[in-house]
Amino acid sequence: MASRIEILNDGGYRSDGRRQYELRDITIDLSQQGQADGSAIITHGLTQVLVSVFGPREAKQRRETIHDRANINVEVAVAAFSTGERRKRSRGDKRILEIAAIIKSTFEPVIQTSIYPRSQIDIFVQVLQQDGGLLQACINGTTLALANAGIPLLDFVCAVTGGVHSTSPMLDLTTLEENDIPHATVAMMPRTGKVTLVTMETRLHVDRFEEIFRLAIDAGKVIHREMKIAVKGRTEALVTAMGSASKVASGGDNDELMQDY
Amino acid sequence: MVEISIRKRPRAEAVVTQRKFFKKTARGKVIKVLRERYLRDDVTCGIGSCSVCASTTAEDLPALGQVHELFPNGHFLLPDTNVFLNQMDLMESALFNPPIILLQTVLEEVRHRSLPLYNRLKAITKMEEKKVWIFYNEYRSETAIVREDGESPNDRNDRGIRKATAWYNSHISLVHRGKQKLPTVVLMTEDVANRQKAEKDGITSISVRKYIEAMKEASQLSDLLSVAGSNELEPTKAVSGRTALYSDYLSPSTLLAGVKAGALHQGHFNANQYNYLEGNVPVPAFTKPILLVGRENMNRAVQGDVVVVEVFDEKEWKAPADEVVDQDATLKDDDAEASEDEGSDDDITAREAKALRSENAAKRILERQPTGRIVGVIKRNWRAYVCHIDSTSLTSSNTTSLSQQTVFATPVSRLLPRIRMRTRQAPTLVGQKILVTIDKWDITSRYPEGHFVRALGKAESKEAEQESLLLEFEVPYRPFGKAILDCLPVEGDKWVVPPKSETSPEWRDRQDLRDLIICSIDPPNCQDIDDALHARPLPNGNIEAGVHIADVSHFVHSDNPMDSEAASRGTTVYLVDKRIDMLPSLLGTNLCSLRPYVERLAFSAIWELTPHAEIVNVRFTKSVIASKAAFTYEEAQIRKDDPNRKDELTEGIRLLNSLAQKLKAGRMAAGALNLASPEVKIHLQSAESSDPIDVEQKEMMETNSLVEEFMLLANISVAAKIQESFPQTAVLRRHLPPPPTNFEKLQDILRKRKGMTLDVSSSGALADSLDKCIDPNLPAFNTLVRIMATRCMLSAEYFSSGSVARDTFGHYGLASPIYTHFTSPIRRYADVLAHRQLSAAIGYTTLHATLHSKSHVERVLEVVNRRHRMAQMAGRASVEFYVGLALKARGQKGQVREEAFVIRTFRNGLGVFVSKLGIEGLVMFKRDTQFDAENYTITVPSSSPNGPEDVTISVFDKVVVDIEVEKDKNTQRGRVKMTLVSPVDSRAL
Numbered sequence A: 001m002a003s004r005i006e007i008l009n010d011g012g013y014r015s016d017g018r019r020q021y022e023l024r025d026i027t028i029d030l031s032q033q034g035q036a037d038g039s040a041i042i043t044h045g046l047t048q049v050l051v052s053v054f055g056p057r058e059a060k061q062r063r064e065t066i067h068d069r070a071n072i073n074v075e076v077a078v079a080a081f082s083t084g085e086r087r088k089r090s091r092g093d094k095r096i097l098e099i100a101a102i103i104k105s106t107f108e109p110v111i112q113t114s115i116y117p118r119s120q121i122d123i124f125v126q127v128l129q130q131d132g133g134l135l136q137a138c139i140n141g142t143t144l145a146l147a148n149a150g151i152p153l154l155d156f157v158c159a160v161t162g163g164v165h166s167t168s169p170m171l172d173l174t175t176l177e178e179n180d181i182p183h184a185t186v187a188m189m190p191r192t193g194k195v196t197l198v199t200m201e202t203r204l205h206v207d208r209f210e211e212i213f214r215l216a217i218d219a220g221k222v223i224h225r226e227m228k229i230a231v232k233g234r235t236e237a238l239v240t241a242m243g244s245a246s247k248v249a250s251g252g253d254n255d256e257l258m259q260d261y
Numbered sequence B: 001m002v003e004i005s006i007r008k009r010p011r012a013e014a015v016v017t018q019r020k021f022f023k024k025t026a027r028g029k030v031i032k033v034l035r036e037r038y039l040r041d042d043v044t045c046g047i048g049s050c051s052v053c054a055s056t057t058a059e060d061l062p063a064l065g066q067v068h069e070l071f072p073n074g075h076f077l078l079p080d081t082n083v084f085l086n087q088m089d090l091m092e093s094a095l096f097n098p099p100i101i102l103l104q105t106v107l108e109e110v111r112h113r114s115l116p117l118y119n120r121l122k123a124i125t126k127m128e129e130k131k132v133w134i135f136y137n138e139y140r141s142e143t144a145i146v147r148e149d150g151e152s153p154n155d156r157n158d159r160g161i162r163k164a165t166a167w168y169n170s171h172i173s174l175v176h177r178g179k180q181k182l183p184t185v186v187l188m189t190e191d192v193a194n195r196q197k198a199e200k201d202g203i204t205s206i207s208v209r210k211y212i213e214a215m216k217e218a219s220q221l222s223d224l225l226s227v228a229g230s231n232e233l234e235p236t237k238a239v240s241g242r243t244a245l246y247s248d249y250l251s252p253s254t255l256l257a258g259v260k261a262g263a264l265h266q267g268h269f270n271a272n273q274y275n276y277l278e279g280n281v282p283v284p285a286f287t288k289p290i291l292l293v294g295r296e297n298m299n300r301a302v303q304g305d306v307v308v309v310e311v312f313d314e315k316e317w318k319a320p321a322d323e324v325v326d327q328d329a330t331l332k333d334d335d336a337e338a339s340e341d342e343g344s345d346d347d348i349t350a351r352e353a354k355a356l357r358s359e360n361a362a363k364r365i366l367e368r369q370p371t372g373r374i375v376g377v378i379k380r381n382w383r384a385y386v387c388h389i390d391s392t393s394l395t396s397s398n399t400t401s402l403s404q405q406t407v408f409a410t411p412v413s414r415l416l417p418r419i420r421m422r423t424r425q426a427p428t429l430v431g432q433k434i435l436v437t438i439d440k441w442d443i444t445s446r447y448p449e450g451h452f453v454r455a456l457g458k459a460e461s462k463e464a465e466q467e468s469l470l471l472e473f474e475v476p477y478r479p480f481g482k483a484i485l486d487c488l489p490v491e492g493d494k495w496v497v498p499p500k501s502e503t504s505p506e507w508r509d510r511q512d513l514r515d516l517i518i519c520s521i522d523p524p525n526c527q528d529i530d531d532a533l534h535a536r537p538l539p540n541g542n543i544e545a546g547v548h549i550a551d552v553s554h555f556v557h558s559d560n561p562m563d564s565e566a567a568s569r570g571t572t573v574y575l576v577d578k579r580i581d582m583l584p585s586l587l588g589t590n591l592c593s594l595r596p597y598v599e600r601l602a603f604s605a606i607w608e609l610t611p612h613a614e615i616v617n618v619r620f621t622k623s624v625i626a627s628k629a630a631f632t633y634e635e636a637q638i639r640k641d642d643p644n645r646k647d648e649l650t651e652g653i654r655l656l657n658s659l660a661q662k663l664k665a666g667r668m669a670a671g672a673l674n675l676a677s678p679e680v681k682i683h684l685q686s687a688e689s690s691d692p693i694d695v696e697q698k699e700m701m702e703t704n705s706l707v708e709e710f711m712l713l714a715n716i717s718v719a720a721k722i723q724e725s726f727p728q729t730a731v732l733r734r735h736l737p738p739p740p741t742n743f744e745k746l747q748d749i750l751r752k753r754k755g756m757t758l759d760v761s762s763s764g765a766l767a768d769s770l771d772k773c774i775d776p777n778l779p780a781f782n783t784l785v786r787i788m789a790t791r792c793m794l795s796a797e798y799f800s801s802g803s804v805a806r807d808t809f810g811h812y813g814l815a816s817p818i819y820t821h822f823t824s825p826i827r828r829y830a831d832v833l834a835h836r837q838l839s840a841a842i843g844y845t846t847l848h849a850t851l852h853s854k855s856h857v858e859r860v861l862e863v864v865n866r867r868h869r870m871a872q873m874a875g876r877a878s879v880e881f882y883v884g885l886a887l888k889a890r891g892q893k894g895q896v897r898e899e900a901f902v903i904r905t906f907r908n909g910l911g912v913f914v915s916k917l918g919i920e921g922l923v924m925f926k927r928d929t930q931f932d933a934e935n936y937t938i939t940v941p942s943s944s945p946n947g948p949e950d951v952t953i954s955v956f957d958k959v960v961v962d963i964e965v966e967k968d969k970n971t972q973r974g975r976v977k978m979t980l981v982s983p984v985d986s987r988a989l
């Protein structure tokens, strides 16, 4: 009642024992999920999402067909048990639509859609559990699922949240932290170091923002390393399973691009 | 560049690190909460030169601990939560400095239980003479634990504390590998069961008392021990079988549920200064506060406690007492040593019942208010109180006696109950001012129980009185520490405005106003000159006027130690003979002070005004000024009135004065109030002796009003500007309109006694009707009514613009839709914030992140508001003390005869106001008088058949009183005593 949890205590620890610039534990599971062409389960701490990618495949509906490139369709669903409030978020929920729109606009320029004219790529994001950094998990999961599906990407997209407590910046926020301090989600492309997305969830001052921006770019590189290891591991596992180790280096466009990430 | 890394969480640790639980919100929703925790191996132990943790900082604990009689090989103390909760005075004592390991578990529990104690604990960890290391045991892999099934949170924490103690002891054996004599980490706890468990685990543990008794300073330290929470102090006498005087509090959950359902009410407890058996609790549900009558209904609440009240049935509602009931007189001769059964103490009970009798007699329907009883306490507001020992409560006054005695400590404040305490130093403490804290208040004890903290010195000595005043109003008065002084410019008092140049950072974007004819006007001997002014005619017939304020934010940067200190002090406190600065004096009285003839940095507001004082435009700029003169109000007034003076400076003052008069007229027309508060000036003999020789009322001159008008104008203009730029966090000041019910009693008195009405429908209406309250025979009557009206109002407050509704921004007294404080940044912290925001609003600097945060601004302003209130009260109390001294110096037999006005009537006395001295007092009658509560009169029956007739005295009557300062025989507490001389001599009554 009287005392809330301290966001950053005098010893420099956050409420979950991390220091300012420590990211939460990341686990990535790229194994086959159902009928999807590529899928990924990613966890950042206690936040967990499953992303399934179908396609490229023939567009189901004519009006969604684009003659010179693939159409990207994103749907987000939140499991009823995933979040604080036990209420089912409908597909029409504002926050969900917003996340879907952000994913679509973030990945449209990254996916080489012109290779697949008149076709469709479906991205289904399922939020399994939430404890802050939802958008970051959705974006990182989508990158992994697309790569896993063998869809050629110009670059990975790596996202992280950052916030400021008083004057101390911190990365990868939990729900508790997001509720308390101004924060933003930043997505970057590690190869070029270019930022593709910035969403401010709350008012943040310009000076503070620059600091977070720089930190988030560095943090993106760290997350990228984790993602690369996971994708490489998955490719090797598949190749071993197929018994043809010689094909590793030339597994198509996808793998070639992968070397640069 | 910082290093960014991923905290890996091994799967096996999941049991300890993840938590899911369901929580019910205030609105009844069930929420699933997910928490995780990362365990680490790099949480350091803090023991000096520890080779295992490989981290050494200056604040480390000594490598071998400290030798104690019981621990010859050295030891570290590891206290549990209750030790800090109950024995903070001991922990703070300068005589108590063992190396202490403070566990995160303990720190968080203290924070959860009591924020004030937590803040004191945090202060201890930062004291240089204390050796305290905070060990984050919940994050270290070996010491983190989870609550087991069926384990209470308390037991879980106790187990965690024991585990950390055990870990430290094994860690020490690693640190000092191979050594024979190892220091011990000792668990300090008052919980016997916990000590037994510790022993079973092979952990050394000790009680507070046992630990202290083996120290050299045992006798001084044991006085500091609190009686609360210890199960080892031998009980006072026969605890069992005592009758309860009070009812038990309801459980916290019952209280919360009751408040939520609207059946119970929560609020702050206010004691009645005239009647110690009465108090009230203002709550949102009723316009009038809930009245509490009698000890049982006040149920152990102390001034400021957050309590929960149950309201009685409406037919049991009462009016506040019309009688003065004095605690010292009524409770005289009560035995401090608790009798076996306080409940059956017929004598005291009967006396108190008699004191309450008038309640049943009076049927003042109008004054009836909700009445109830306290059923629980949400939060205690107990602190250390300045007290005197009641000498009659001593069982032995032999000064060499060191036997423990139970005595009464009488607080200086009339709002507090006397406190029962035990001490070995009683005889030496008589006649001194001492600090006492309350530890507990049991249902079987008439009085709260507390303990002695420290002595402040002989009563009535200036030092003791001054310090007790500062403590009583919680004014921080420690000298500024090194970290704070390090924030001052390195040049010290050699600092000057550098020569004007393109490259000088001081001159960047600053306007050069050194040639302007600027002057300052202040009270005599003003050291901290915040403001200076100028005015000159413009070619277009308009007038340029400027207010130049010390550029404090140039020197005080956001978020450094000096800034934090200023924020926590909130304001400079002015006592009669002492000033407790908000900022170090190098800034306040020198570098920031806008002294004449030297160049100073300023923040200027410059208006173009028509000759009718209409604002054409306003601009704000950082500037450099060189004041041409520092006047007192009187000097400026004389200069202005001297027709022979035609110089620019004088003309400027005349121009300012004519504008100020129009500005004031405009404000009054808009409905601003002209309020009065008694202000007196104390003449001191000399700066050194500070003996007062006389008291006189402050005189208001035209030039006072001149300065005031321009300060108001500057504040209003700045308020509008920062609100426009920072709609969420602008630092503003408002004065809410008072609820009309506040005026009911004053209106009733005026109607009945004078046939006058007070229209309180708006500030303008009130101002008009106040103007009409004139009694041709009593020139001071109008001022008196204004003083009484002022007391019906709410106090002004600072707020963050995003935190309240836009339509509540207004300043009622000033009749301004928006207002802030900008003009005194040297002595008020809110002004410093307004300066920073204005600086950002004009693009001179960027706004610090903390001033973008609504919650941060709210937090800071909450402190500043409190400090502001306390500073006002401290200032007033200081004046009262000196008025007392002046009376002594002036009167023949320590007695002075003055005219006074009756402002209140009681069944057994009169409340009077002596305007010449600015003090209020009570005239008490020993004999009953005829009291007419309806008409606010008392009638003194004629004392002899052929003597004078019956005399009737009513509110607003002019009387003559003798005033003397009298010392209470038992407590040595000085108090002003007034006796009526005319129209009737009250000594005979």
Ligand SMILES: [Zn+2]
Pocket: B044, B045, B046, B047, B050, B051, B052, B053, B054, B171, B175
């Ligand atoms: Zn160590």
